[in-house]
Amino acid sequence: MIGIFDSGVGGLTVVREIKKLLPDVPVIYFGDTARLPYGNKSQETIQKFSREIVEFLRGKGCRTIVIACNSASALAADYLRKEYPNLEIYDVVSSGAEAIVEATKSKKVGVIGTTATIGSSIYKKKIADLNPEIQVFAKACPLFVPLVEENWIHRPETKKIARTYLRELKLKKVDTLLLGCTHYPLLEKIISGVMGRRTKVIASGAKLAEELKKQFANYDKGKDEYYVSDLTSHFEKLAELILSKEIKIKKCTI
Amino acid sequence: MIGIFDSGVGGLTVVREIKKLLPDVPVIYFGDTARLPYGNKSQETIQKFSREIVEFLRGKGCRTIVIACNSASALAADYLRKEYPNLEIYDVVSSGAEAIVEATKSKKVGVIGTTATIGSSIYKKKIADLNPEIQVFAKACPLFVPLVEENWIHRPETKKIARTYLRELKLKKVDTLLLGCTHYPLLEKIISGVMGRRTKVIASGAKLAEELKKQFANYDKGKDEYYVSDLTSHFEKLAELILSKEIKIKKCTI
Numbered sequence: 045m046i047g048i049f050d051s052g053v054g055g056l057t058v059v060r061e062i063k064k065l066l067p068d069v070p071v072i073y074f075g076d077t078a079r080l081p082y083g084n085k086s087q088e089t090i091q092k093f094s095r096e097i098v099e100f101l102r103g104k105g106c107r108t109i110v111i112a113c114n115s116a117s118a119l120a121a122d123y124l125r126k127e128y129p130n131l132e133i134y135d136v137v138s139s140g141a142e143a144i145v146e147a148t149k150s151k152k153v154g155v156i157g158t159t160a161t162i163g164s165s166i167y168k169k170k171i172a173d174l175n176p177e178i179q180v181f182a183k184a185c186p187l188f189v190p191l192v193e194e195n196w197i198h199r200p201e202t203k204k205i206a207r208t209y210l211r212e213l214k215l216k217k218v219d220t221l222l223l224g225c226t227h228y229p230l231l232e233k234i235i236s237g238v239m240g241r242r243t244k245v246i247a248s249g250a251k252l253a254e255e256l257k258k259q260f261a262n263y264d265k266g267k268d269e270y271y272v273s274d275l276t277s278h279f280e281k282l283a284e285l286i287l288s289k290e291i292k293i294k295k296c297t298i
Numbered sequence: 299m300i301g302i303f304d305s306g307v308g309g310l311t312v313v314r315e316i317k318k319l320l321p322d323v324p325v326i327y328f329g330d331t332a333r334l335p336y337g338n339k340s341q342e343t344i345q346k347f348s349r350e351i352v353e354f355l356r357g358k359g360c361r362t363i364v365i366a367c368n369s370a371s372a373l374a375a376d377y378l379r380k381e382y383p384n385l386e387i388y389d390v391v392s393s394g395a396e397a398i399v400e401a402t403k404s405k406k407v408g409v410i411g412t413t414a415t416i417g418s419s420i421y422k423k424k425i426a427d428l429n430p431e432i433q434v435f436a437k438a439c440p441l442f443v444p445l446v447e448e449n450w451i452h453r454p455e456t457k458k459i460a461r462t463y464l465r466e467l468k469l470k471k472v473d474t475l476l477l478g479c480t481h482y483p484l485l486e487k488i489i490s491g492v493m494g495r496r497t498k499v500i501a502s503g504a505k506l507a508e509e510l511k512k513q514f515a516n517y518d519k520g521k522d523e524y525y526v527s528d529l530t531s532h533f534e535k536l537a538e539l540i541l542s543k544e545i546k547i548k549k550c551t552i
C-alpha cells in the first residue's frame with residue numbers, strides 16, 4: 045500500500061502518473077486541505093504537519109510514503125527519513141531533480157515553485173549533487189496555486205501573470221523547465237505557450253512513478269482511499285478535474 | 299483587554315482603526331498564519347479553528363473579542379456567541395453591514411469578499427435585517443488575498459484582475475462597495491480606481507472601532523501583544539506595512 049500526501053488535492057497529479065504505470069496498486073491519499081497552502085509556511089510548521097500525516101498513513105498500514113507536495117519535499121523529506129528509518133520515502137523534489145538532469149541538453153534549466161520551495165534552494169542543491177555543470181535558474185510563482193484553485197486555467201489574466209513570472213527564465217534561454225509544484229501541471233498549456241517551443245516543460249510525477257514501478261514489480265491489488273482534512277465541493281470538483289473520474293473523498297481530522 | 303483574531307495579519311487593518319479611536323487600549327492579537335487562509339474552508343473547520351483561538355484569548359484574560367476575519371465572522375460568530383455567552387463578541391460582518399446601511403443613498407450596494415464569506419450570503423441577510431429595501435450585489439474575489447500576500451498592490455496584473463472581478467458590480471451602478479475581507483483595504487486604491495468616483499468604497503474596521511469606543515469609555519492602559527501560529531519574515535513585513543510601525547510578533551502554537 046502506498047501512502048501519498050500533499051497540502052491539498054494538487055498531489056493527485058502525482059497519483060495520476062503512478063496509476064498510469066501501476067494501475068492496480070492500492071494508494072491511500074491524504075490532502076491537508078484544512079491547512080493548505082504549505083508554500084508560504086515555515087520549515088518547523090511544515091515538518092510538524094508532515095509528521096502528523098505520516099503517522100496517519102502509517103496507521104493505515106502504509107510502508108511506502110510518497111511526498112507529493114514540493115514544499116513538504118523541500119522542507120521535511122530529510123527530517124521524515126530520519127524520523128522514520130523503516131519507511132520507504134519518495135519525494136517529488138528528488139524525482140524532479142533527476143528528471144531535469146536527464147532532460148537537459150544545453151545544461152541551462154529553470155525551476156518554478158512556491159515561495160517555500162524556491163526559497164529553500166533545494167532543487168539547486170539536488171541538481172548540483174547529480175551534475176554540478178548544470179546552471180539552475182529558479183523563480184517563485186506564488187500566484188499560480190490560487191489561480192488554479194480559482195480554475196482560471198485558460199484565462200488571459202493567468203497568461204499575463206505567467207508572462208511576468210517567466211520573463212527572466214525565458215531570457216536565460218533554459219531548454220528545460222521543471223514544474224516544481226503539483227498544481228502547476230494544470231497550467232502546463234499556458235506555461236508552455238509562454239516559454240515557447242524550445243523549452244521542454246516537465247513535471248516530476250512521471251519520473252517518480254517510474255522509480256516506484258521498479259520497487260513494485262509484484263503487488264497485491266487493492267482499493268484506493270482518499271482523505272482530506274477539510275472537505276468542500278470545490279475540492280471534489282478539482283479532484284475530478286485532475287483524475288478525470290469521480291472519486292469518493294472522506295473527511296478526516298488528524 | 300481586547301482580544302482580536304484573524305486567519306492572518308490582515309486583521310491588523312482592524313487594529314489600526316481601533317487604535318485611531320482608542321489609542322491606549324491594550325489589545326491581544328492572534329493571527330492563525332499556520333492555517334490561513336480561512337476563505338476557502340468549510341464552516342465546521344472555521345468554527346473549530348475559531349474556538350481554539352477564543353480559548354487562547356480567554357486564557358490571556360480577554361473578555362471582549364473582536365473577530366477581525368470576515369470568513370470567521372460569517373461562519374463562526376453566532377456559534378461563538380452561543381458557546382461563550384459571557385464574552386462580548388464583535389465581528390466585522392455585523393459592523394460592515396451597519397456601515398453599508400448608513401452609507402448608501404441609492405440603496406444599491408456591493409459587497410466583495412472571499413469564497414466562504416460570499417458563499418454564506420451573510421451580508422445579504424444582515425443588510426436585509428437592517429433595511430430590506432437595499433439591493434445587495436455580492437462577488438467573491440478569491441485572488442485578492444494572494445495578490446496582497448505577494449505585495450502586488452500597485453501592479454497592472456492586479457488592476458486587470460480587479461477589472462474582471464468588479465465588472466458586474468460596476469454595471470449595477472452600486473453607490474457603496476464594502477470591502478468584506480480584511481486584506482482588501484490594502485487594495486483600496488486599485489478598487490476605488492476601477493469602481494470610479496460615484497462609488498464610495500468602505501471597510502468595516504472604522505465602524506467596529508466606533509462601536510467599541512462606546513463600550514470602552516474608561517479603560518486601563520496596557521501593552522499590546524501580537525501572536526501568530528506561524529512566523530515568517532513575510533508576515534513581519536506585511537504587519538509593518540499595515541501598522542506603519544515595527545511590532546514584536548511572537549509565535550505561539552494553540
